[in-house]
Amino acid sequence: MILRIWTIGHNTIREAVRNKLLYTLLFFAIALIGTGVLVSTLSYVEGERILQDVGLAAIRLMSVGIAVFVGVGLIHGEVERRTIYTILSKPVSRVEFLLGKYVGLVLTTWMMLGVMAVAFAGVSLGYGAPLDGGHATAFLLIGMELLVMVAVATLFSAFTTPMLASLFTVGVYLLGHLSRNLRQLGDQADAEAVRPVVSFLFEVLPDLESFNVTLEAVHQLPISPDVVVTAIVYGLGYTVVLLVIASHLFSRRDFR
Amino acid sequence: MSTEAAREVVRVEDVVKDFRPGFGLRVKRVLHGISFDVREGEIFGFVGPNGAGKTTTLKVLMGLIRATSGRAEILGSHVGEREFHRHVGFLPENPYFYSFLTGREILHFYAKLSGVPAGQREERVETLLDWVGLGEAGDARLKTYSKGMLQRTGIAQALVHDLDVIFLDEPMSGLDPIGRMEIRNLILRLRSEGKTVFMNTHILSDVEMLCDRVAVIVHGRIRYEGRIETFLGKNARMSEVVVSGVTPEVVQSLEESLGGELRGHGERIAIRLEEKHVGEALQLLLSTGADVVSVTPERASLEEIFLSAVQQGESDPEAQGARRSRGLRGPGNAPGREDS
Numbered sequence: 001m002i003l004r005i006w007t008i009g010h011n012t013i014r015e016a017v018r019n020k021l022l023y024t025l026l027f028f029a030i031a032l033i034g035t036g037v038l039v040s041t042l043s044y045v046e047g048e049r050i051l052q053d054v055g056l057a058a059i060r061l062m063s064v065g066i067a068v069f070v071g072v073g074l075i076h077g078e079v080e081r082r083t084i085y086t087i088l089s090k091p092v093s094r095v096e097f098l099l100g101k102y103v104g105l106v107l108t109t110w111m112m113l114g115v116m117a118v119a120f121a122g123v124s125l126g127y128g129a130p131l132d133g134g135h136a137t138a139f140l141l142i143g144m145e146l147l148v149m150v151a152v153a154t155l156f157s158a159f160t161t162p163m164l165a166s167l168f169t170v171g172v173y174l175l176g177h178l179s180r181n182l183r184q185l186g187d188q189a190d191a192e193a194v195r196p197v198v199s200f201l202f203e204v205l206p207d208l209e210s211f212n213v214t215l216e217a218v219h220q221l222p223i224s225p226d227v228v229v230t231a232i233v234y235g236l237g238y239t240v241v242l243l244v245i246a247s248h249l250f251s252r253r254d255f256r
Numbered sequence: 257m258s259t260e261a262a263r264e265v266v267r268v269e270d271v272v273k274d275f276r277p278g279f280g281l282r283v284k285r286v287l288h289g290i291s292f293d294v295r296e297g298e299i300f301g302f303v304g305p306n307g308a309g310k311t312t313t314l315k316v317l318m319g320l321i322r323a324t325s326g327r328a329e330i331l332g333s334h335v336g337e338r339e340f341h342r343h344v345g346f347l348p349e350n351p352y353f354y355s356f357l358t359g360r361e362i363l364h365f366y367a368k369l370s371g372v373p374a375g376q377r378e379e380r381v382e383t384l385l386d387w388v389g390l391g392e393a394g395d396a397r398l399k400t401y402s403k404g405m406l407q408r409t410g411i412a413q414a415l416v417h418d419l420d421v422i423f424l425d426e427p428m429s430g431l432d433p434i435g436r437m438e439i440r441n442l443i444l445r446l447r448s449e450g451k452t453v454f455m456n457t458h459i460l461s462d463v464e465m466l467c468d469r470v471a472v473i474v475h476g477r478i479r480y481e482g483r484i485e486t487f488l489g490k491n492a493r494m495s496e497v498v499v500s501g502v503t504p505e506v507v508q509s510l511e512e513s514l515g516g517e518l519r520g521h522g523e524r525i526a527i528r529l530e531e532k533h534v535g536e537a538l539q540l541l542l543s544t545g546a547d548v549v550s551v552t553p554e555r556a557s558l559e560e561i562f563l564s565a566v567q568q569g570e571s572d573p574e575a576q577g578a579r580r581s582r583g584l585r586g587p588g589n590a591p592g593r594e595d596s
Contacts, residue, residue: 007368011354018356081352086413089318089346089423090369091338254321256275 012104345414
């Protein structure tokens, strides 16, 4: 089973790295990281922090962009081009196929994250901005966020069209970063009926702010190990649930 | 070849498939309770016009879509199981492979998925590349392959794990005559090696040349299942005897006693009669001093019989639906199912 998942995953990476969209997004990410140098010169104070703030924000955004737009296309492409027919005619289950695509996509986004991290470190060092363990932790948690977001993209592409899957995934990403605000809004709402709805949404949507320690990293504030461990456990648990649902839906799908 | 008492490797029983187009409640029935079986070591032709349900049936067998009702088995296992896939190969219609891989790489990819042990993969891949005539093109990217080469790559990937049954969906589709001949030879070679071949096709000349048995599907219903010879109406062939110098009395005798049908007049005439009466007719003609110019057996081509089945299906689809597919009468004089 592991060999089959890895074989599909490895092939997914080989396919993804040939996607021009991947390099377009990577180019923009690196360009945005570089733009941080310009933006930071607009301020007399905290130029280094502005540089890193802009850089990390660009990395978060473009990483998710890669996860959504490259990821959704890869799974749909297998069905559209009917490569999935020959793969599933082998002793490969649909769950193994889906997990293989997921693993390949996660590793692709992590590789791109690695490239962006190197660019970020290069620009920071060139500018004289400090780099420490806080930055490494920030990248680790961006990696965890990608683990969740690729699972979200995989879930939607398991049963719907690439366009809808992309829209839904972007929607979950935006709401996932607003979910804490959503809960606060619900707590302050006058209407009783609103609270359970908002509470339900908070429980169902991923709390993506759990993976955001940009502020602490940039301002070199201490990051509690509890926060990191909780985020990792939460990310892994949420991913497993999403993949179980995706596998169930994918197993029931007709490939017409 | 004889398929008497051969074991069933594919069994389809009353399979129904409904699709729901769009979001409405309307259901479109694509397969209307089809039943047939495929026996070990034979080349089985699953024949029908475009849109008849051939590919849908094959997808049900490959587990790509699920039957609404009925049962389909391959090698005794339900098609929803995965284990039997170790013994089965599949070539989809117009196969597409990862164009960035080479022929050799794609076969390694499928060998890994099929569970071919690491120590045997290299040898297996090389053997297959040679077998399908792609040994020298093995390191070229698939995007540079011709359609025939891709089709042969498709057959090679289907065979990568040394199987018992191979399913081919329109294997000759879009190929030039040379490509078709190459694939035909590969199919015959598979049978000679004891493999069972299930072939979806609408190219009737290939069916006549290759298949031991056929099932004809029209509008999602099986119209005929049995040996190809029977389907062609072997027992009711007609022959045309062209003679000259024949007397009116002999002609009258041929018409009345042997059911001959006279065509033409004058010195040279043609008499059309059933093949079983040809010998008797020739004896009579020669004994009376007539000059036999030619004897030409007439045989309804598979195409004619097939078109007749299609027209029959089109003219009476609802009535056909009321009957169980397996009991249907076939086209012309062929029975609905021949239990050989």
